[in-house]
Amino acid sequence: MRVKERQYKLLEEKKIDHEGLRSLFDEDQLVVFRELRDEWVVARVRFFRGLTLSRESSTETVNLECEAIEFDGKSFRCRVHQPRVAKFTGTKNITELEVYPLSYHSDRLELIRGSIESGRWRQLCNQLVTQDGTRRPAATVMQYVGYCEMSGMRVERRGIEEGRNEIDTGREISGRVIVDPTKFPARKILFTKHNVDPFAPTGKPEGDPLENDPLLLCPTKVLVYSLSDNAWYYVAMRKLENPTWVDNAWKRLVKPGSKFADKSIERIRLLAKAHADIDRSRQMDGSFDNFRGKGKGLTFLLHGPPGVGKTMLAECLRGAREAAIQT
Incomplete structure (x- = not known):
């Protein structure tokens, strides 16, 4: 009984010792842990595993098995996270653990809003x-x-x-x-x-709507x-x-003082415009080829010594088509 009383007192102080970890986590509970340095992952606990020896670090850890949502390239599925809490001595603030319940986060509502925003x-x-x-x-x-x-x-x-x-x-x-x-x-x-x-209705409306x-x-x-x-x-x-594109890219292009160069640049601009018009008309009437992307490309060979404006012209093409350029 004294052990339980001690654990309850620690939890009231938002502290925990290693023996009390089992009382900290519950099935179906939302927990948080760090990912990508400054990002918080929110997951739902499915299993709590006792003390085990980590193969990677040869240290004893308490393991959780949690579920979150992930896109596999075709559809949304439930993925498994396996966060760990390394064995420690004495007591710790709960928020100092590698993973801890969402309810103990100092800015819980802001974290929830940010996570839902990532849900876009x-x-x-x-x-x-x-x-x-x-x-x-x-x-x-x-x-x-x-x-x-x-x-x-x-x-x-x-x-x-x-x-x-x-x-x-x-x-x-x-x-x-x-x-x-x-x-x-x-x-x-x-x-x-x-x-x-994972987005199907669960039929469990009880609890905080944000957490559901x-x-x-x-x-x-x-x-x-x-x-x-x-x-x-x-x-x-x-x-x-979403990327930002430069408006009127062609007008910003500094053209050389050569009629031949001016005509070449204008010819490229008109070809790019015609290609864009054809592409738009294909999308409008729904006439797609069986082979994705076939016949929809536009290729230019830009030749010349450094500094004549090859890359700048390519940037203009990219801005006009709102497409990526890989250098």
Whole structure:
């Protein structure tokens, strides 16, 4: 009885010792833990596992098995998170644990709102399919400024190149990125065996409506391809924005004092405009080829010494078509 009284007293002080971890977590409880440095993952507890020996660090840990929502490239599914709490001595503030109940977060409502905002990931994923009725994944260009972490393959390659076992995988990036759902299956993600729609009504309206919103469990990070770095990164979903394009890009282009160059540039501009008009008409009448993307490209070969404006002209083409450019 004294042990229980001690645990209750610690919980009132928002503290915990290692023996009290079992009383801290409950099945179907929402918990939070860090991901991508500054991002919080919200997941729902399914199982609580006792003290086990971690193979990676050879330390004793308490393991949780939680569920959240993830997009596998074609549909939304429930994924498995397995956060751990390393064994410790004495007492700790609950918010100092590697994972702890959402109810103990110092800014719970703000965290919930931010997580639901990241849930617009569902809207983005619904846009990442072609509009021809085939539901085939399609890539999209977006803008990102902020912290990122390398994907597993990139980390392994960089470690081999630098001859180090442990490397800093995070950095700041700024620029356009490509979100390509066809690459999502390559991620090392453990999904649940039951294949149900995580957004389907649960029939459990009781409790806080905010905590019952499925968007709360959507991922906080997404795999993207950086066009400036030519590398795959994980970035914060909430910081992805629609790209901004330069209006009247052709008018801003500084043309050389040559009639031949002026005519060449004007010819390229008209070709790009005609190609855009054809593409729009195809989308309007729904006439799509059986082979996705076939015959829809437009190729230019720009030749000349450095400084004559090849890249600048390519930037104008990109702005006119609102498309990505990879250098």
